[in-house]
Amino acid sequence: MGIFADSFKLILSLDTDLFEIIWLSLKVSMTALGISCALGLPIAGIFSSTNFYGKKTILMFFNAMMALPPVFVGLILYIIFSQTGPMGFLNILYTPTIMVIAQIIIIIPIIISVSVEILEHIFQEYKDIFETFEVDLIHRIKTTVYDARIPLITCILTGLGRALSEVGAIIIVGGNIIHHTRVMTTTIALETSKGNLSMAMSLGIVLIFISISINFMVMMMKIIAKKYSYD
């Protein structure tokens, strides 16, 4: 019980190191999520509204990427961006930038694969409307994405959950450097191995709180969806 009490004390004392770690975690994950959405949603829109050679193969690739082990992503990025690697000259290893890249690689397949399923269903349903009113491709995608906004938000929040809970890739590429690349999950791993269980537990509590908040938001979105989606 002492560990729990110490953990809560640490959180309530507004420890600057602790909040620096939480802030960096949120910054890295939110940036990765933002970029993943900006890239993934238009790609999903195009995939769901057009047919082209190789589409199924690419979708199968993204589906397979959803199960990609984060540690492996970290390893590949490490090889590419280490000093002896082909992109070593960029000097981004052990920086938040590479952590964002790692998270993008992990969550973008989720955003694309899940969004395509949501959008394809609505797009097929709206095909008659689009043909009747001779709607161009850009407006078709805009309409489909807009009308799918509620289920898409659920999909985006799932991506955020995945990003926040990820540890394998960012510990390799970020290096868990204090005041620089240390985030919640990597700190939990480190502090546990050091025996500093109250610090690890306090971060665990915050992480669980964020996860519960995300799930609560997903649940609220579903309730709102029923009320305002005009479905």
Added chain:
Amino acid sequence: MIDNRTRMLIKNLNYKVNQETFFENLSINFLPHGISVILGPNGAGKSLITKILKGIIKPEGIEVSVTINNMKPEIGYLSQNIVFLRRNVFNNLAYPMQIRGLSKKIISERVNFLLNHFDFTKSKDISARNLSKGNKQYLSFIRALVNDPKVLILDEPTSNLDMNYTKKIETYLLTKKKNTKIIMVTHDLFQAKRLADEIVFMNNGKLVEISKTKSFLKSSNKLVKKFLNGSLF
């Protein structure tokens, strides 16, 4: 105004359904004005004709000409497959104008005018997808009019409607036909008699007869007679 440069025709239509020839060298030259009603038993190809006229289905090597004064007109189309966006009634009616980039003011005026004209204002904030089957069809008819079309192609516009809505639509069509070409499919012979200036009778993908309504009702064609007697389904 519709003048002699107006053409509503399908020429040399060959079309396969499930690998089998359905339309073979079919040509239909519709009356350039008034209401043309396509009649025929189930599976005659009536709905397919409306889709081809609208341009939703584009078979190769045929000539489809829907022109008014030598120009491609705005075509309002009502399909049997009624689908609405996940939006309220007002926004479903606004959508065809929104995608054309019309101003909010114009859109609002047009939608409110139509809702008012068809006594549907009280439903404007309701989800279009939650309307009854009849109301959906009625709304779908109104939606076909939002861009002020010069040609209206309607596939069974009143099949699920009560007398009140049917009458409203028929009255509207009879007024509108003065400056709009209307082609509609119906199974209701009485409706055809009330509305049609010309009847196009089809059976099994073939044009059996095309004539003015009065002539059609006195037709000596065996299939037409059978249909009029109610023994051709």
